[in-house]
Amino acid sequence: MEIELDDRWSIGGRPHGGYLLREAVRPALTEQHPDPLVVSAHFLRSPDPGTAQLQVETLRVGRRVSQLRTRVVQHGETVLETQVTTTALSADAEPHWTRSEPPSLLPVEDALRAPHEPVPGFRVGHLEFVDSRYDPEHARLGTPHLVPGELQAWLRMADGPTTPLDLLVLADALQPTAAGLGVPGWFPTLELTVYVRAIPADGWLVGRHRTQELVDGWFDEDCELWDSRGRLVCQARQLAGYRL
């Protein structure tokens, strides 16, 4: 099938990774299993906005989960390869055990929205569709963070409730931690795995990025998202590149 990569979601002309992932996973969802549970994605090439081909292969349909592969192809080359496990998330599952707690942030009214055109003529397209709000002291990309390798923000979809599928976007929507560590430039995602743990309640989510190490040109970045009820709704991790 064909999918359309909307140019408005691009960063410097290239589609946002989380957006690309969401569009690559959307056709894997079914009536029986309408929610992503686990998505792992390897990014091969940065596509152009516009038309791309999406291939979906169903590997197993079980009672509880289904397992699929999807592939985005453009100009005859694989752009993105995903593995997807889908399920029907329980609307009101209570954890059997948890130690997950959202960090406390300054009130959302006092936080500053990250702009989608930080420099005239340079679009960070996903920030038009994702409303992310930072402590004013740490809002500017490249500002050192309070805890090195760590940052947090309020976030939600700008135009309506956040669905489980939208969590694939939000898992890649906050600032890269490496920018706060004085590393310049562009941080291409090599791999991103997302676990959706619950259906988000309405309202603002809290997101936190944390990094353990930058070594040999690669850094890890964990993303945790909690909903307005304080529940862990998403855990994600990516490996991305950096250059000194």
Place this chain on the structure above:
Amino acid sequence: MEIELDDRWSIGGRPHGGYLLREAVRPALTEQHPDPLVVSAHFLRSPDPGTAQLQVETLRVGRRVSQLRTRVVQHGETVLETQVTTTALSADAEPHWTRSEPPSLLPVEDALRAPHEPVPGFRVGHLEFVDSRYDPEHARLGTPHLVPGELQAWLRMADGPTTPLDLLVLADALQPTAAGLGVPGWFPTLELTVYVRAIPADGWLVGRHRTQELVDGWFDEDCELWDSRGRLVCQARQLAGYRL
């Protein structure tokens, strides 16, 4: 091509997940890119020991990394699907930035090796090939841990140095955290992603498992591994099932 799943690696008759993963990734390595950098795997069915078919598809060969898919098939059904990014790890890369530190454990001489036949007639096969040593107070599967949802141990391959490829085994070799939280039974891995951050130095590694939440039948388990020089060599995360 065909691969052989060695029965001696089985747990209750089923091949160990990390072992299965290692054998599924081994043929993806090349002279140019001899090390796994990122491996994500979705487990579909538990195979039998014995012969299985392995399909390898190369998606992209770059200067710095190659990206591939592999699939294990047995009796005509997909057992395991992987995405693999390979590279040539630098032998002596020093982190540009890190906050990763191994936990301190009791001396390895005072630790107790986890047995590969904990109950007569029940084999936990990988524990013959992985030497893992625990604080005697926490060595027995199902004992509550010092920090709930967390456990740590010394570990290494029993029969020689630990290679980067072996880290795929070690990332799935410690006890499941859920067992220490009073959850009974069998914890099938649904998905496992492994980042190899460095080539392990010779000697004992330190491993730590940490879980954030058990909800709706699934729990996450992070695994970090540090080598004898205290360097982070592996970060892994899995989503596994539980039943109350």
